[in-house]
Amino acid sequence: MAYDVNAAPDLAALETSLDDAGLKNPSVREYVRYWAGITGAERVEVIGASDNARLISESLEAGEIWPAGEGRYYARSYVKDTARSEERTIVATADPGDKGVYNNWRPASEMRPLLEKLMHGASAGKTMYVIPYLMAPPGSPLEPYAVGVELTDHRTVALHMIRMARCGVEHVNNLAEPSRFVRGVHVTGDLENLGQGTPADKRYFVTFADERTILHFGSSYGGNALLGKIAHGLRQAAYDGWASGEFLAEQFMLIGITDKQTGRTWHICGGFPSASGKTNLAMMLAPDSLGDRYHVEFYGDDIAWLRVDPKDGKIYAINPEFGVFGVAKDTNEATNPTALRSVGPDTGVLFTNVAYNELTRDVWWEGRTPEPPGDVIGWRDWTGQLISERSVEEQDKPWAHPNSRFTTSLTNVPNIAPDFEARTGVPIDAIIFGGRTRDREPLVRAITDLAEGVYDGLTLGAEATFAAEGVDGQLRYDPMSMRPFMSYPEGAYAAHWLKIIGAASDQPIFAHVNWFQRDPDDGHFLWPGYRENLRPLLWLLRLRDGEVHGVQTAVGIVPTKDELDLDGVDISPEDLDKILSIDTGRWTTEMAHREAHLAQFDGLPEEIWVAHRRVAAALAAAAG
Ligand code: GTP
Ligand code: SPV
Ligand code: MN
Secondary structure, three states, X not given: OOOOHHHOOOHHHHHHHHXXXXXXXXXXXXXXXXXXXXXXXXXXXXXXHHHHHHHHHHHHHOOOOEEOOOOEEEEOOOOOOOOEOXXXXXXXXXXXXXXXXXOOEEEHHHHHHHHHHHHOOOOEXXXXXXXXXXOOOOOOOOHHHOEEEEEEOOHHHHHHHXXXXXXXXXXXXXXXXXXXXXXXXXXXXXXXXXXXXXXXXXXXXXXXXXHOEEEEEOOOOHHHHOOHHHHHHHHHHHHHHHXXXXXXXXXXXXXXXXXXXXXXXXXXXXXXXXXXXXXXXXXXXXXXXXXXXXXXXXEEOOOEXXXXXXXXXXXXXXXXXXXXXXXXXXXXXXXXXXXXHHOOOOOOEEEEOOEEEOOXXXXXXXXXXXXXXXXXXXXXXXXXXXXXXXXXXXXXXXXXXXXOEEEEEHHHOOOEOOOOOOOOOEEOOXXXXXXXXXXXXXXXXXXXXXXXXXXXXXXXXXXXXXXXXXXXXXXXXXXXXXXXXXXXXXXXXXXXXHHHHHOOOOOOEEEEEOOOOEOOOOOOEOOOOHHHHHHHHHHHHHHHOOOOOOEEEOOEXXXXXXXXXXXXXXXXXXXXXXXXXOOHHHHHHHHHXXXXXXXXXXXXXXXXXXXXXXXXXXXXXXXX
């Protein structure tokens, strides 16, 4: 495509608009100028949180979003642009030694010209929004890694960024090193002509990790487009944390559990793969029978950065985000009432790809109520098709996309922790891993050894979900729930974990949890999940405090039935036995797969292999 230089912005107008917005950082200004020239955007506009109301009005007027009740909004993305594409996501650097098994490494020298070519003139006629942001609570010791500026040619993406990150020029104007910020360029591209999912696919989502530059072309959906979140908050930050030797960046939720009787609060963080329960756990209400005593506090639901504070030797975690990009499916009054409050009137919530009623301005998704609304008048599915015009064959299609989501700021979350903006973050007592696993994995098994905990994270195997294109239900390893976000080699990743967590004088307890074991015959979930998930977590904390002892098995410590507070839980004795027991035969088979999985990783620390062999030997002994 020929690049029409005349389509580039009027340079004098560009400078004026940066001046008017009070954008003073000279490096940021230079960066904006450069990319305005490449993308050919017609004009640039610097925005921050205070521009929300105006951008909402403009988006409504332009028909890009629709009202969904008082202070609630709705948008649809293009039908072939509804989730992350793992194949099209690349980490590019100058060093071939950065190639790992999962990071789709490519040489930066090859990717940079390719992306510049794709972006050349691709924002012609559009506004380029300049969004300075901070992925950390202000004043955090990790702040130097948290500053970024996203350029996007999509107004709805700007609205998402304002909800998901702390946005405004104040985050870049007074940097100690003005050029130290992550450069994120998002160009939507011609969505109808990108060949999504075909051999001619033109989409590229590239993190140039050693240049701290993120170039994403060919989507306006979620983490593909709002670059502060997974591109910066996970891929870039994980690379920075490793390169600096200072911290870990993980796809982790982060919660507090307060015992109201004693006033004590514990903090737990942990990783479950995409669409596997992090948001739900972070928003959890204590079950009725425990609600008088315990309260769960939300810190974060998707990303945590972890460091050790040299002052007290404890691990501290922050949530770098400012919002929740939550899965809509199955969110209802019983499963997650907190989520419904978070998206209530006047929250400014933005729904994406749920079903929408253009007459009542109501939204609906599968699992919102047991049945879809009986009166279909005005209802359109996530593609915009009227339900009333569906053919007989189309009747059973879902109304909402399985990866439809809601975007809302942390301040709307009713159980937000009072100290969620604490500069240093919060001290970590336990680190948990889990995922959708239909058999083998018990409800909870605790691990008290660091190397074995890291080993457990690295061998996390779970069913893939609709959060990524085209792989729902497929069983695969997803190390520490970071498979799609891994930015450097897995062996080095394991070593970095051992180093960072190993430096803590106060070691966390590890655990593997599973809310998703199913009955092989009728497929029902053996454990009721959701609010009840507090119970195994309380057991874990009591185990750490030495109040319970559980039963040592080859793969960790599992609770006895008596240790688990089950007052009011609806579960049959057979199902309970099943989720608290270890199937030695099934586990022995799993160990061979694990060995092959780990063998892919160059330079895996010997401690991890030792842990693997220890578990394998214990299983062999248990098998007799
Ligand atoms: P990402 O935002 O993609 O990283 O996902 P997430 O891990 O935050 O997933 P989320 O909590 O949004 O949950 C995804 C889906 O899992 C939703 O449809 C939930 O209803 C369902 N889910 C969450 N917790 C449970 C549980 O304890 N039991 C069962 N059966 N389903 C659950
Ligand atoms: C995930 O897929 O894990 C998400 C959503 O949290 S996205 O930001 O789109 O990656
Ligand atoms: Mn996620």
